[in-house]
Amino acid sequence: MERKWEAKLKQIEERASHYERNPLSPVYRPRLSKSEEPPSIWKLFHRQTHAFNFVKSCKEEVHVFALEYKVGDGQRIYLVTTYAELWFYYKSRKNLLHCYEVIPENAVCKLYFDLEFNKLANQEADGKKMVALLIEHVCKALQELYGVHCSAEDVFNLDSSTDEKFSRHLIFQLHDVAFKDNIHVGNFVRKILQPAFHLIASEDDDSISETTGHRFSHFPETPIKQGISFSEMSSDEGRGESRTRNSKEQERLESAEQSSPDLSFLVVKNNVGEKHLFVDFGVYTRNRNFRLYKSSKIGKQVALEVAEDNKFFPKQSKNISEENQYFLSSLVSNVRFSDTLRILTCDTSQNKQKRVECFNSTRTKAENIEGYNCSPYPEIDQFVRSLVDKNGIKGGIRRWSYFFPEELLVYDICKYRWCENIGRAHKSNNIMILVDLKNEVWYQKCHDPVCKAENFKSACFPLPAEVSLLFLLKEEEEFTAAETMNSDTQNPHEPPSGLSSKDAISDAAWDSGLDEADFVEAAEDAELAEAAECGLLGTAAETLVPDEPITQPRPGCARCRATAEVWMKDLPFAHFPRSNKTSGKMIRMPG
DNA sequence: CAGCGCTACCACACCCC
DNA sequence: GGTGTGGTAGCG
Numbered sequence: 001m002e003r004k005w006e007a008k009l010k011q012i013e014e015r016a017s018h019y020e021r022n023p024l025s026p027v028y029r030p031r032l033s034k035s036e037e038p039p040s041i042w043k044l045f046h047r048q049t050h051a052f053n054f055v056k057s058c059k060e061e062v063h064v065f066a067l068e069y070k071v072g073d074g075q076r077i078y079l080v081t082t083y084a085e086l087w088f089y090y091k092s093r094k095n096l097l098h099c100y101e102v103i104p105e106n107a108v109c110k111l112y113f114d115l116e117f118n119k120l121a122n123q124e125a126d127g128k129k130m131v132a133l134l135i136e137h138v139c140k141a142l143q144e145l146y147g148v149h150c151s152a153e154d155v156f157n158l159d160s161s162t163d164e165k166f167s168r169h170l171i172f173q174l175h176d177v178a179f180k181d182n183i184h185v186g187n188f189v190r191k192i193l194q195p196a197f198h199l200i201a202s203e204d205d206d207s208i209s210e211t212t213g214h215r216f217s218h219f220p221e222t223p224i225k226q227g228i229s230f231s232e233m234s235s236d237e238g239r240g241e242s243r244t245r246n247s248k249e250q251e252r253l254e255s256a257e258q259s260s261p262d263l264s265f266l267v268v269k270n271n272v273g274e275k276h277l278f279v280d281f282g283v284y285t286r287n288r289n290f291r292l293y294k295s296s297k298i299g300k301q302v303a304l305e306v307a308e309d310n311k312f313f314p315k316q317s318k319n320i321s322e323e324n325q326y327f328l329s330s331l332v333s334n335v336r337f338s339d340t341l342r343i344l345t346c347d348t349s350q351n352k353q354k355r356v357e358c359f360n361s362t363r364t365k366a367e368n369i370e371g372y373n374c375s376p377y378p379e380i381d382q383f384v385r386s387l388v389d390k391n392g393i394k395g396g397i398r399r400w401s402y403f404f405p406e407e408l409l410v411y412d413i414c415k416y417r418w419c420e421n422i423g424r425a426h427k428s429n430n431i432m433i434l435v436d437l438k439n440e441v442w443y444q445k446c447h448d449p450v451c452k453a454e455n456f457k458s459a460c461f462p463l464p465a466e467v468s469l470l471f472l473l474k475e476e477e478e479f480t481a482a483e484t485m486n487s488d489t490q491n492p493h494e495p496p497s498g499l500s501s502k503d504a505i506s507d508a509a510w511d512s513g514l515d516e517a518d519f520v521e522a523a524e525d526a527e528l529a530e531a532a533e534c535g536l537l538g539t540a541a542e543t544l545v546p547d548e549p550i551t552q553p554r555p556g557c558a559r560c561r562a563t564a565e566v567w568m569k570d571l572p573f574a575h576f577p578r579s580n581k582t583s584g585k586m587i588r589m590p591g
Numbered sequence: 592c593a594g595c596g597c598t599a600c601c602a603c604a605c606c607c608c
Numbered sequence: 609g610g611t612g613t614g615g616t617a618g619c620g
Contacts, residue, residue: 046593066594074620076594102595114620282620285596289620 051078100289107404159307186284293330388416
């Protein structure tokens, strides 16, 4: 034990001395680029939190993907890149064979399903018919609960079946509609399939896998909110309009309750004969990994492909191939903000209860409901509150939504209605404050139909220093600069001298997105063939970004700035998505 | 050196009748 | 015996 410790200590000292001999170049030297091409972003991380922290610090629109790399134990590493760059390397299907989208917690996303049953245990089951019936039921539910119209033509239907197992993914391509996050999707799915739980519970008490409510109805509970619409004229809560909407909902609910749908087609048996549902409810958890279109599980051959009975066909585009369109459609968290987008929510009854209690306990204070209407960025919430607390009017945050692609936080404001467009407060329409985390600016839009019609967007104002990522990072850099290990960054592609070859490879993987030539070369290297087989583009598992930073950020360079992800991990803004277990500072939303 | 986020299950403590 | 709690194996 002691010897091990001494060896570690010696290793650290050696490394420290190396960094002293090779101090960090103070000047930022951009990498040589062929033309005006956007820079490559291709980074691998062992830890999901590090990957998300890197995303936060990246100016470009990047996403986290999980790659399986070890047969058997399902171990994964995390890749951060753009959709376009991933597709560039991914499309040939010679590499990156086992990729998963990480559906970021708290991010707006599409409605999706994972469906499966054992064919041997359910020989009479007609999978295609079950899918069609499910889609029909879901569309009906969307119509009745949210007034959202859709059909089987809006459902991207992916098949991953084998001889043993029927397996599908459904990704709903709703028009200008999405869910607040995948937890809300899960609540919605559980809600609309509750009669099926009853079916299992009544027939077989041993295999209840989900707790159920006591009411036996079609869609047992109306969501507490119907989702704000960024387009509709709305939404003074508790006043005339929302009351009108609520009574409409009541009508929908009542008509739904008159007849209970037959969901018996959802009941299947597992390989030991226990009853289960065709729908997998385990896929609605935070940061869920969801297998990509054309990826297979490691150790298996079968990839997700367009199902025979798929009825969704993406729009033709000049610039984007059909396959790429399918790929983009399959991505659950690929939802961009737009003025006309509606965000659906679906709370559990427990959360509703909490919300009511919270509201009752704080309403006398006429304050915001702390803890519920807070985003995972408390500093930014506070700043937004300060923006809407002027001229004796204390506005509040009614709700927030997060759009991962643009890193955009959209705050719906209550009480405070001052609109820059008309130079006064709106009489009946609320405003929005949008915080663009990428560009560190905020601006105002509003729900007023006239302002919307002219696509009004206020001027952009910089976020104040205290909530700016740059500021926090700079402080942290100054703090750590003296004691941080430096390395030679003269050429990002050239590993620091004096390190082991293993470290050298690490550095290359650490610092660069492979360009096409690199990629081909790497993939053809016989020694790396196995790793390539695992889909790692020739960067074997041990060549990943280590937890310790080897390069230090170069001031002014967005990409290099980002490599400080390790230093960032304890900063407040880094706790979104949720930070790792050890920090435990993340405010988790109820539920 | 190295995944993550759950849920079901178990052991145990504590309480009450 | 009922209920709450804390740890963990194992699943997706």
